[in-house]
Amino acid sequence: MTNPNGDYMIEIKKLNKWFGDLQALNNVDLTVQQGKVLVIIGPSGSGKSTLLRCINFLETPTNGEVRFMGNLLVENDKNLNNNRAEIGMVFQSFNLYAHLSILDNIILALRVVKKVDRKTAKEIAMIQLEKVGIADKANKMPLQISGGQQQRAAIARALAMQPKLMLFDEPTSALDPEMIKEVLDVMMLLVKEGITMVIVTHEMGFARAAADEVIFMDYGKIVERNTPDGLFKQPKSDRTKLFLSQILQNNQ
Amino acid sequence: MEKPDRRSFKERSIDFPWWMVIIGLLIIVTLLLIINTPTFNEAFITMRVGIITTITITLIAYGISLLIGLIVGLGRVSSRVVAKNTATFYIEVVRGIPMLVLIFFIALVIIPGVINFLGLMGEWFIGIGWVSVGEPLAGVNIRMVSMSFRAVIALSITYGAFSAEIFRAGIQSVHPGQMEAARSQGMSYGQAMRNVILPQAIRNMLPAIGNDFISMLKDSSLVSVLAVRDVTHLARLYAGGSFRFTEAYTTLAVLYLNMTVLLSLVVKYIERRTSTNDES
Numbered sequence: 001m002t003n004p005n006g007d008y009m010i011e012i013k014k015l016n017k018w019f020g021d022l023q024a025l026n027n028v029d030l031t032v033q034q035g036k037v038l039v040i041i042g043p044s045g046s047g048k049s050t051l052l053r054c055i056n057f058l059e060t061p062t063n064g065e066v067r068f069m070g071n072l073l074v075e076n077d078k079n080l081n082n083n084r085a086e087i088g089m090v091f092q093s094f095n096l097y098a099h100l101s102i103l104d105n106i107i108l109a110l111r112v113v114k115k116v117d118r119k120t121a122k123e124i125a126m127i128q129l130e131k132v133g134i135a136d137k138a139n140k141m142p143l144q145i146s147g148g149q150q151q152r153a154a155i156a157r158a159l160a161m162q163p164k165l166m167l168f169d170e171p172t173s174a175l176d177p178e179m180i181k182e183v184l185d186v187m188m189l190l191v192k193e194g195i196t197m198v199i200v201t202h203e204m205g206f207a208r209a210a211a212d213e214v215i216f217m218d219y220g221k222i223v224e225r226n227t228p229d230g231l232f233k234q235p236k237s238d239r240t241k242l243f244l245s246q247i248l249q250n251n252q
Numbered sequence: 253m254e255k256p257d258r259r260s261f262k263e264r265s266i267d268f269p270w271w272m273v274i275i276g277l278l279i280i281v282t283l284l285l286i287i288n289t290p291t292f293n294e295a296f297i298t299m300r301v302g303i304i305t306t307i308t309i310t311l312i313a314y315g316i317s318l319l320i321g322l323i324v325g326l327g328r329v330s331s332r333v334v335a336k337n338t339a340t341f342y343i344e345v346v347r348g349i350p351m352l353v354l355i356f357f358i359a360l361v362i363i364p365g366v367i368n369f370l371g372l373m374g375e376w377f378i379g380i381g382w383v384s385v386g387e388p389l390a391g392v393n394i395r396m397v398s399m400s401f402r403a404v405i406a407l408s409i410t411y412g413a414f415s416a417e418i419f420r421a422g423i424q425s426v427h428p429g430q431m432e433a434a435r436s437q438g439m440s441y442g443q444a445m446r447n448v449i450l451p452q453a454i455r456n457m458l459p460a461i462g463n464d465f466i467s468m469l470k471d472s473s474l475v476s477v478l479a480v481r482d483v484t485h486l487a488r489l490y491a492g493g494s495f496r497f498t499e500a501y502t503t504l505a506v507l508y509l510n511m512t513v514l515l516s517l518v519v520k521y522i523e524r525r526t527s528t529n530d531e532s
Contacts, residue, residue: 058432085438095429099452109437112447154433161437 008067009034009165009196010055015064017050017220024050025061026220037197039207039228042217043243048200051217052169055198056087069164085113088158092170094150096142096157102129103138106157114161121160128156132186148179152186159190166190168199204247208232216240275513282506295499298490302483303507309404309482310472314465316408321415326445328420339416346413352474354410359402359478367394403475411468418460422453458526462519466512473508483507 327339374389
């Protein structure tokens, strides 16, 4: 992928992450262009979640560079918080603020980080809740609604900050099967809007439909990077072939 | 309409709080003794003022200890080396010394030491010509610091360590994903602590805070060794003067029991409220 303007949304160079003796990321280079959807697949323990979490420094890399819209991310830097405010993140376990209603979950960061007044924040929150289809749950507490609804609320919470980039860390892995579709539908809506997204997922059907590019990771390395058609139909490496065949067996 | 309880008497009697009935009877018997017996009555009237002293000292000292606990507890979970080690040092030192010894040490060694130091500072300021700063400092005298005040400080510092551990446990009881979500939205560590972690932590801590308050009410009796006129000190005075040990110490014990049983009912009520909130 060449980009004459060099305006990458994310630019990662020689990224390494060690957890004690375990190397989770091994010299990873990765770029994501604005407006593109990148899906990361791979077996568990392959470092795909760690890579995602390094993009907004929830995990501090051992060494290497991460640039977001040209800004180099540095730990304990004031700009890090500003950059994070522009990167929405959706977690596997939703992580809605347990002591706040769905509405207040969305309002909190708008008020604390963006200093939006309560009335405006509420309007923004309701627009996002409409969008993900749970406006009627605004005054519920997180544990009073279903997992799928919680995850959609978490997406609304991230969208309310008007992020330039959305990160999804296995957003459907903690959901009951019948709730996966409602979350994927919301994500598909975002894909159509053209927001830049990086998604770690095991939903191969979604990856095929949504992704501009798919990367396969194993042992902390990017093994293969291709278009969804290319990667799923003609995987080049043996490890990719093995992984895909195992996934497909499980799905049948 | 409630369903009729079909359990046998024996089954129901297992759950029934008989102990509370017995405590209630004990309290009533003692109250009757206080009302009807002149010697018990005299003992109670002597100790009455001390109840207010005990409650006041406990309330103020517990308030301060919660403040210390919050700050030290935050230090304990901090990733900064100095903050973490200072907090742990304080907690380990306080927990490693008997409370009685610690109260003597703080009231009779640390606080006079600090006062002496302030006096020396004052003289030094006068020496370099800063008379307006130096004179009030040099005028500070240990006799100006009452024993009640020293007792409050001693209790606060001691219980601050326990409160800090409650705060640490409370903060760590909140799922790490909550902090991650807050940080991922661009909140600073402090903003996330204030708006996301502490509100949840404090709710989890409420029963422990209540129990700690009850412990402090009981341990406040230790300040009687500093001649603070709390209820224990007055009971000792009365017993020593009249040789009516039975009256003095029975009344004293029941007074404490009264206060702690009432408080523990409050704590149980809070416990039930917070746990039902979780289910809804």
